[in-house]
Amino acid sequence: MKLTALLGANQVLSHGFGVFLFAALFPFMRDDLGLTYWHLSAVGIATQLAYLAGAMSIGLLGRILPAEKLILLSAAASSGLLFSLAVLLQPVLMIMVLALLAFSAAVCWGSIVGIITRYVPADRAASSLSAAGSGTAWGYGVNGLLLLFWVPLLGWQITWMVTAAAGVFVLLLSLFMLRSLQGLPDVALVSPQVERSPGVLSTRKLFRALLTEQRAALSCAIYFLIGFTCITFSGWLNTYLDELGQTSLAGPTWTILGVSGMLAGAGIGRLADKKGHATAMLVMALGYAVSLAVFSYDPVEYAFIAGIGYGLIYFPVWGILASWVSQVYSPVATMQLSGLGMVASALGGSSGNFVAGLIQTTTGSLEMLYLLLASGSGVLLALALIMLWQQKQRSEQYEPCL
Known part of the structure; x- marks a missing residue:
């Protein structure tokens, strides 16, 4: 602790x-x-x-x-x-x-x-x-x-x-x-039946994992969608509320967003440890998808709900995915794959911001943007369902080591 x-x-x-x-x-x-x-x-x-x-x-x-x-x-x-x-x-x-x-x-x-x-x-x-x-x-x-x-x-x-x-x-x-950690042995982070990947992945093996290993590929796809939907959502939220003449909602929405993130950081992690990472991912993705759906329908009425949904997924998801990846990769390899995940998230955020600017320029409104983000959260929910399906199908199996 x-x-x-x-x-x-x-x-x-x-x-x-x-x-x-x-x-x-x-x-x-x-x-x-x-x-x-x-x-x-x-x-x-x-x-x-x-x-x-x-x-x-x-x-x-x-x-x-x-x-x-x-x-x-x-x-x-x-x-x-x-x-x-x-x-x-x-x-x-x-x-x-x-x-x-x-x-x-x-x-x-x-x-x-x-x-x-x-x-x-x-x-x-x-x-x-x-x-x-x-x-x-x-x-x-x-x-x-x-x-x-x-x-x-x-x-x-x-x-x-x-x-x-x-x-x-x-x-x-x-x-x-x-300093107190020096000399402590590495903790076995995988089940006894599973052999972890090598401590360090070469560049070739790193990208091979991204392209061929289900866990690495799926985590990067989720990271990309987190960047595309979450970073774009928060980056343009105040602008959208201003467009609607509801700037007074910005402060309370951000406060709710932060508080929900604080609570989710503890609760979602415990859920993952007890029920599995896929279950935790499904809860986050479902809450986020529902919140964006109702926000795109009525942004003024459901701005606070959107803040809760955002906080539910954005802050704990990084730890949930990293822990999920660490089940089959060594700590250093997990660092490397998490780095690639952050790259994917940044690319997703850049893509989302580009699309947002394009929509704002061509239509003069951000309404279509938030409909698109709600659709993206639906894809994220589908990926969480795939995680859950894999968890049930391979409860005792993992991808082959590199």
């Missing part, structure tokens, strides 16, 4: 502060630094590309350094970069720093996957990964508190310094706790 909480704190640092805090502080920084919405768009593009690069680098970095050292490097880099945002006044330099923070965030999550799949027993792996992944939702909540109580009193620069100080605390705590 202590290890999971520590890794969740690293997720708050890397994703909550490093990836999402800037957009929340943008209105406060805009006048002081002369920022424009073009700068905000540039930040979105740069950070997405940097996160993609970080996800792609995990496979290489995992061969060179253990996950324990990678997460310490990520925490150190995030702390220093967060502090620099308090003193930098040039927008171009700030964009570069934010891109580096996104790169570090991707490395952080890959390291979390590697550590948990190595040291946490299989009957608790899904719970630990899901809870650690929900650190992003806790980051949403902390950011909200900062905006409500801290920024109005002390300003945005002090806020960046406070997050950097929190990062140093997380770094020191991680250094102390991770």
Whole structure:
């Protein structure tokens, strides 16, 4: 439990502060630094590309350094970069720093996957990964508190310094706790009948797994749809509510989204450990599909339901899929495949944002976009049903090792 909480704190640092805090502080920084919405768009593009690069680098970095050292490097880099945002006044330099923070965030999550799949027993792996992944939702909540109580009193620069100080605390705590893991044996994360894949997959074997192994291929397909539907949903939600003249719904919807993510992080992981990953995936996908369906039908009436559905799937799904993959792959190979999953998610998010912009430009409305996202969530539900069918058909069988 202590290890999971520590890794969740690293997720708050890397994703909550490093990836999402800037957009929340943008209105406060805009006048002081002369920022424009073009700068905000540039930040979105740069950070997405940097996160993609970080996800792609995990496979290489995992061969060179253990996950324990990678997460310490990520925490150190995030702390220093967060502090620099308090003193930098040039927008171009700030964009570069934010891109580096996104790169570090991707490395952080890959390291979390590697550590948990190595040291946490299989009957608790899904719970630990899901809870650690929900650190992003806790980051949403902390950011909200900062905006409500801290920024109005002390300003945005002090806020960046406070997050950097929190990062140093997380770094020191991680250094102390991770030292206690040295010398511990790897935990057997698969059933005794199953032989795991080699510790490290070469590039050829990695892409072979993606193309030929059911578990790797299905997980990447789900990651892509998570990016396409979830990232696009959240990225254009405020714009859609503004189009409908319902901007007052934005704040409560985001609050509900964060709270549901916090609760789902614990509950969904326990469900996966007790009833299986496919069952947990089905519950998440079904809730998400229903919420998007009713939201596309009446966005004003069901905005809060959409927030609940989003939080139900987006925050715990990363841990659920990583734990599912770890049943047949070694910790390092799981890191590599999770990196590919993040790449697939980023590609899905990029595709969704492109389609959203196209729909907005051609129709002048986002109504068709959310109908499309609801259809995409239906495909996601179909993939969850395939997972469940495979779980029932192969309760004691796994894919052949590479």
